[in-house]
Amino acid sequence: MKPADPPKPASGPTRARAATLTDVARLAGVSVATASKALNGRSQVRAETRVRVQEAAERLAFRPNPLARSLLAGRTGTVGLLTSDLEGRFSIPILMGAEDAFGAGRAAVFLCDARGDSIREQHHVQALLERRVDGLIVVGSRTDPRPSLGRGLPVPVVYAYAPSSDTDEDLSIVPDSVGAGRMAVGHLLACGRSRIAHITGDVNYLAARERAEGAARAMGEAGLHLLEEPLYGNWSEGWGRAAATMLLDRHPDLDALLCGSDQIARGALDILRERGRTVPDEVAVMGFDNWHAVTDGARPSLTSVDHNLQEIGRVAAQALFQAIDGRMRRGVELQPGRVVIRASTVALG
Amino acid sequence: MKPADPPKPASGPTRARAATLTDVARLAGVSVATASKALNGRSQVRAETRVRVQEAAERLAFRPNPLARSLLAGRTGTVGLLTSDLEGRFSIPILMGAEDAFGAGRAAVFLCDARGDSIREQHHVQALLERRVDGLIVVGSRTDPRPSLGRGLPVPVVYAYAPSSDTDEDLSIVPDSVGAGRMAVGHLLACGRSRIAHITGDVNYLAARERAEGAARAMGEAGLHLLEEPLYGNWSEGWGRAAATMLLDRHPDLDALLCGSDQIARGALDILRERGRTVPDEVAVMGFDNWHAVTDGARPSLTSVDHNLQEIGRVAAQALFQAIDGRMRRGVELQPGRVVIRASTVALG
DNA sequence: CTGAAAGCGCTTACAG
C-alpha cells in the first residue's frame, strides 16, 4: 500500500488579488452599500440578506481593507512604540506588556528604536505621525525624567518607565522606586535583620537615590538606621565585590546587605562566599530588578525586588487607549513592585 | 529686570486637522492633480508652478496621507516582525538589526510577539495580512527548524535565526553554528591549547550539537581529539559548575574548557577559581553568545563567540526588501560569527 | 429594507 500523498499546497489560497467588498456584493447580488451594512451589523438589513452577504464574504475569504476604513474614519488603529534602547533589559518587558494590551484591543504596534539619540527620536516621531498613528508610547531606559515630546502633537502620548519632564501636561507611568526601597528593607526587617548596609549604583541615577531614600525611611520608621550612608558606585558586579569587601571590614557584624541591583548583589555574594560568611544565616543579601539570569545563577539564589515592568507597559497602553478616546490622564503614576523571595534571605526548605 | 517668560506653547502647531493636498492646491491656486505632480517631481509641471506648490505645502506643513497613497499603490510600506519571544536574548539583537535596515529604507515595522504559541502566531499573521503588510520576518529563539508559515501567503516571508522547515521554498538567515564551534577551537589552538574538553547545553538544541560538531572537526583537522565526548546538560551556570568539577577530576591536566554558552562558562570559571586553578595560565575558558552581562562580570572576563545577530536581522530585512521587489532568494543562508577575545583565554595587558 | 451618490486623500491616464 502506498503511503498517502502529502497534502498539496494547492498553489496557495491567494497569491491572487484579495477579495474586495465589491466582489462580495456581486456574489451576494446586492449593492456594496448593503453588503457593507450587512457585514458591519447595521440594523437596517433583512436577516435573510445579511446571511447571504455573510456567506459570500466567507466564500471569498473577504477581509475589509483597513486602509480604506482608516481613510474614512480618520483613525488607523495603530500606535507607535518609541523605545530609546531595544537592547535594554528594562525596555523589553515594558514593550511586552504594551504589545500585549494592544494586541488584545486589536491595535497594531509600530516599533521604533531611537538608540538613545534625540535626533533619531524626532525623526521617528515624525515618521509615525505621517503614518497617522492614533497615539504614542515612549519607553525610556531609566527613571530619570526625560524631555517631553512637547505639547503640540496631534495625538496623545504616554511615557513609560522614564517620566516626561512636563509633569503638568503629560502622563507618565513609572516604577515606585522609593516604595521599592521601603519594601526591600521591610522584607529584611521581617527576616529579623537590623544591621543593614546599602550598596548601590551610579548616584546619577534617580532610581539609585530613590531606592536608597525608601530604604532609609523604612529603617527610620522601625527606629533603626542603616549602618552607614549608602555606598554609591556603579551598576557592576565588580563594584558589588569592592563595596562588600569594604563593608565587611568596617562592620564585621553586619547581618544584611541590600544591593541596588542584582548584579551588585551577585558581586557581594561572591565576596561573602570567599570570606566564608554563610548566606543567609549570617548575612542576608538582596538585590533589585529580579533579573532571572542573575538571581537564579547566584549561590544561593538571590531575593530581589521585581518592578513589575510588564504591568507598567500594560497600564501605559490602557491609558493611551483612554486618551485616544478623549479621556487623557496627566501627571506621574507610580506602579508598585514586589519582593521575590529566594534563598539569599530566607533559608528555604 | 524680570526674567524672560518661558516660550508659550502657542496652543500647539496642530491639534487641528492635518493639511490635505486640496488645501495645498487651493493655496497655490492650482488643481489637486497639478499639486500632486508638482510635489512628486513629475516632469510635466512648469518650474514656477512647482515652486509655488512647494511653498504652499511647506507653509501648511503638508504631509501626504500614506493611507491614501497605499490604497492606490497596493503597497503599504509596512512589514510585520513576528517574534516568538520578545524577552529572548537572541530575538532582540535580530530585531534591532531588522528595525535598523527598515528604518533606513523607510518602511515601518509592525511588531508582534507570539509568546511561543502557534495559535497566537497564526492569529498575528492573519492580523498582519489584514493590515496589508508588504512582507514578514519571522524571528525564532533557537536554531532548530520551525514550521513554515506555508506557501500560500500573499506576501514574502523571511525567517531569521530559526530556519523554516520548508527549505525548498522559504528563505532562512541563520547563524553558522558548526562554523562557530570550529572558530572557537581554532582560537584555543592558536592560544597553544591542546587538551581541550567541551561542556555544552541541552542536547535537544541543534545549536549545541552543531557547535560540538564544529569543535570536534576542528580538533580532527589539527590531528587532535577532544579529551572526551562533549558533555551535554542544560544551559545553566549550575551545570557548568557540575560538569567542570567532573572534568577536572577526570582530566587534571586539561588546559582548556570550551563551554556551549557564556553561562555554562561562568559556572566553570567559578569552579576553577575555587580549586585554585589560574585562568588563563593553567586553563583557558571560553563560551558562546557573547552576552556582556555575563562575560564582563566574570573573573577573569570571558572570551566568547559572538553570533552577529544584529547582522542576521539586517540581512533578513534586506532579503525581504528584495523579495518584495520580486527577487526572492530561497534556502538557508549561514551567517558567520566572530571570536571576541577577553582575559579568560589570553593574558591581557 | 435597499441602493445610488458622495466622499475619505491621493494618483494617474487622458484631454485640452
Add this chain to the structure above:
DNA sequence: CTGAAAGCGCTTACAG
C-alpha cells in the same frame, strides 16, 4: 504645462 475625471476600497447620510 494644466485640469477634469475616474478610481483605490470602503462607509454613511439620504432617498426611495
